[in-house]
Amino acid sequence: MPDNVDLPAVNAWTQFGRLLKVVVGRADPTSCHLPVEPACQSEINDPYLAEQIPWPGGQVKHRKSTKLAEAQLQNFCHILESETVQVKSVREAAECGRLVEKRRTEALRSNTKENDARVFQKGRTRTLRTKSMDWSKPVAGPEWSSPSQYCATCPRDTMITLGNTILEATMSKRSRYFEHLACREICLDLWRQDPLRIKFWSAPKPSMSDEMYNPGFWAKTDEERFQSMRSYEFCVNEKEPIFDAADITRVGKDIFVQKSMTTNDSGIMWLKSHFPELRVHALHFPYDLYPSHIDCTFVPLRPPGKDREDGLVLINPERPPLRAELELWSQNGWKMLNAPMPATLDRPAFSQSSYWLSMNLLSLSPSTLVIEEAELPLYNLLSENGFDVITVPMRGMYEFGGAIHCCTWDLQRDDACTDYFP
Ligand code: ARG
Structure with missing residues (x-):
């Protein structure tokens, strides 16, 4: 595929245009567990272990965890950088899943397709890494302090490219207030390459004071939360724009923005007022009682084709979107595709994400996706829908806040400000 030489060094309007340049996060040895704070009440999700020890906070002590996550991130970079990649056959994919867990193996066994392993010409994606920092240092602002930071495994959470603009998010957690600094050099370098075409912006940094948060939020039971489900009130209030x-x-x-624990209506309004060239829509997922980050819930895969073939969005069957908000999509030729259940429901004890990291995929183009190597049900669904699916191991990242999509930040895609909802 010839490179589009005219593209600015920062250019990403979609989730699915051909990916030319990307940042991949880093699992530093000083990576920390999320500390408990008003925006976050971390919990050990293994009930036996939770009875034995309190939430650890501070630096991740088990060095094997950070080493494994970093090895998987490096392997991912290598695959992104390669011109070609060996696509596993379904049988090989099943083999690799079998090594991991029993439940997963059961899902994999049901597969009977012929051996279709092949070398796939994917094209190179230039890959940059976030900078190493000491995450174990305490940080503070005038009205708050945090005993440690978190890590920069997930640049997706802090940074976004909107067209030719690099935007640093406000963030919602104190421990993540300075995380964007792991991307600062990349931002400055890109902006200096083409300062008249590329914008580099930071959204207003919140005070992170106690008044920004709803004090009663964490005291509610799930039942109470369920009752007030449609009020969409989460741990941040509306005092300051947050996203x-x-x-x-x-x-x-x-662009579509999820109202969540990490994004409030004022944050969505800030985006509207600062990006008048874009149409900014709010999305609500009433069945997600702890929503945060849209990439395990609603994942646009490809736009409607010229021959009237449907556009596709992968959605989470446990968190269906509001029906009224889907009309815009169905009227414009998009179809919702329910993600299959993950190959396993197990997660590492310290993971604060759900098992739906299974659908946290990265598009390399409208026809090529990268998914976690054990997710055979998803592999089959996407293959049946005409995608080339590349698999990589990424479960080491599950206790560091994310998976294949979270650990990246798109800098350049071969796409444009196309109107897919005319
Ligand atoms: N809160 C999501 C879930 O538990 C995980 C989102 C991860 N995404 C990210 N960009 N860090 O399903």
Whole structure:
């Protein structure tokens, strides 16, 4: 595929245009567990272990965890950088899943397709890494302090490219207030390459004071939360504009922003007022009682084709979107595709994400996707829908806040400000 030589060094309008340049996060040895704070009450999700020890906070002590996550990130970079990649056959994919867990193996066994392993010409994606930092240092502002930071495994959460603009999100957690600094050099370098075409912006940094948060939120039971489900009140209130970058998904001229624990209505309004060239839409997922980051919930895969073939969005069957908000999509030729259940429901004890990291995929183009290597049900669904599916191991990242999509930040895609909702 010839490179589009005219593209600015920063250019990403969609989630699915051909990916030319990307940032991949880093699992530093000083990576920390999310500390408990008003925006976050971390919990050990293994009930036996949770009885034995309190939430650890501070630096991740088990060095094997950070080493594994970093090895998987490096392997991913290598695959992104390669011109070609060996696509596994379904049988090989099943083999690799079998090594991991029993439940997963059961899902994989049901597969009977012929051996279709092949070398796939994917094209090179230039890959940059976030900078190493000491995450174990305490940080503070005038009205708050945090005993440690978090890590920069997930640049997706802090940074977003909107067209030719690099935007640092406000963030919602104190421990993540300075995380964007791991991307600062990349931003400055890109902006200096073409300062008249590329914008580099930071959204207003919130005070992170106690008044920004709803004090009663964490005291509610799930039942109470369920009752007030449609009021969409989460741990941040509306005092200041708040958004995490990962609550946004791009579809050309339109961007969609999830109201969540990490994004409030004022944050969505800030985006509207600062990006008048885009149409900014709010999305609500009433069944997600702890929503945060849209990439395990609603994932646009490809736009409607010229021959009237449907556009596709992968959606989370446990968190269906509001029906009224889907009309815009169905009227414009998009179809919702339910993600299959993950190959396993197990997660690492310290993971604060759900098992739906299974659908946290990265598009390399409208026809090529990268998914976690054990997710055979998803592999089959996407293959049946005409995608080339590349698999990589990424479960080491599950205790560091994300998976294949979270650990990246798109800098350049071969796409444009197309109107997919005319
Ligand atoms: N909160 C999501 C879930 O538990 C995980 C989102 C991860 N995404 C990210 N960009 N860090 O399903």
